[in-house]
Amino acid sequence: MGRKPNDQEPSRFASLVLILVTLFSCVFVYAVVSTLLNPGVNSQSSSFESLEVAGSGDLGEKKGECCRGIDNLELWGPAVKWGSEFKFNSSVECCQACKTMCNGNDGPCLCDTWVFCGNREACGSRFGECWLKKQKDPLSPDRQEAGEAVSWTSGLTFGKGEGIVGMETEYGTIHIKLLPDCAPHSVTYILELLTLRHCAGCQIYRAESRGESWDSEGNHIKDAPFGPPFALIQGVLEAQGTPFKKMPTEACPTIRRGSVAWIGSGPEFFISLANHEEWRTSYTVFGSVLPEDMEIAEKIAQLPTRSDVWNNINVSVLQKPVPLVMRRMKKSLGDLNAKAKSE
Template structure:
């Protein structure tokens, strides 16, 4: 059965402003007289749509497959492991953990995974960065070499060359308890584990904000919606006939005032689960999900995960006073007062 396209539940602040303006500017307008001939067709379409919608909602519980929390978490972990990408035209420097002279692959993905295998949660991290010779013409007989390295400060990696002419592709791997930052608010510090192997350019943008204290305090939350009765406390859907509203999220603006924002290209890899931090379109608007939104994949780039111990802070944010609004047909809840964010190192 085909489903009618739904408006996106996530719009950036600029798009939302335009949508709100369009709604208000259309109030009170009257349809031209020549459009009256379309009314019978509209009525017929409306009756047909209501009939189809009734059948869909009546049968959807039988077609939906409940996603239990254990299954959802296992699937997400598998999906995270599939993420292994780096940044082209970037050469990272540092002590060598394994020479690339006799460590050769045919793709940066495999080079990345070889580093990840040396930095597991149940043991010491012996590799936190990798460098792959990816340009076959420039690399010559070095093509495919995979150098595994160790950064002294993974949150501030040693960059040797980031020019467009660089023949290297490089990436970072954050082991256990590494790569954790905080979104500080008056309601508490929300600790976030960054995912450079999933979204390296997105993580680089966030890390740039940490280099100067003046660049980390111009962000804020402006939207907050609870899980309602649609998702349970683990983020799994308890109501199979609805995916919102409410959508179970907080939304905000993550801005680096020290540089001109040029947009971040999509780096979709993991699905949106409870605690996922991701961009809306190409940023700088972002969201943090309180629910497992598998239906949003692969539209949004996820670049971080909130530590499970801090999810209660998110639940506190969605209890703040809000005002209802409509963005392009989607009902949303906007905070009566913005909540300022300070991006911090942990």
């Protein structure tokens, strides 16, 4: 796909060992939602449907990849299930138990945080404890402690109306549904960006349309080339003055239209305008654009560009980069519904 010169080459594949270990663990991946490519956004429940699509488990991931947490981290919050009386053999089972409490038609989950003690030696009698919790603010989870001495593994999961952030640009705000159970480290970084008053240096600098290779729904046209153009907008999410820690490889599903993913270990990222099955499992996906906001990404892809060559790949670079800021979503789910109806 290409990235700016002088950057390290991206890591291409998630660990096969990790895939084998987790392959059959997460049976009901994202049970609350339907497929990513559902085009329906014109009914009375259009915003509910778009939230469902953006948070869908049908992202092309292998089973078990999207029930992840962060080791050596204990998240706090009121308990809805007490771990002393609620035990499992693995963090994946604990994660799934939290997800099963998030099966309503709309709104927040009864459980949005799970905390598991999985180190038999360090946990002692607490081994297997699974604490299910509810955060006061899902975009700013209460952290008890972190570090190598912490024996807990913690993770988040968002309901349909939660975990949505705004990527503000001069051409409109692109709403992105974050996927913390697929990419917990990546989402933690995005949540940190939300606390900044500005994001100087964050921008979109590459823009390539779908050309004649993909249709309006992102499907590849038979016998057409796979680029260039490559049907994406690309940028960087690194605020000047704030050190960026390289992202580990997390869930790497097949890239779909609307997928938001890192290039290598970041901070470069892209939003895909098409379904890129040819890229297989090459990129960590940490979010998905709400379908009705893809028109903003398409608009940016049509801005004036100049040709360049990155590592022997022909690319289209914006003549004028588009600054962006990551913001908390100020509108409620009801406001989103009103917006959809008015449009």
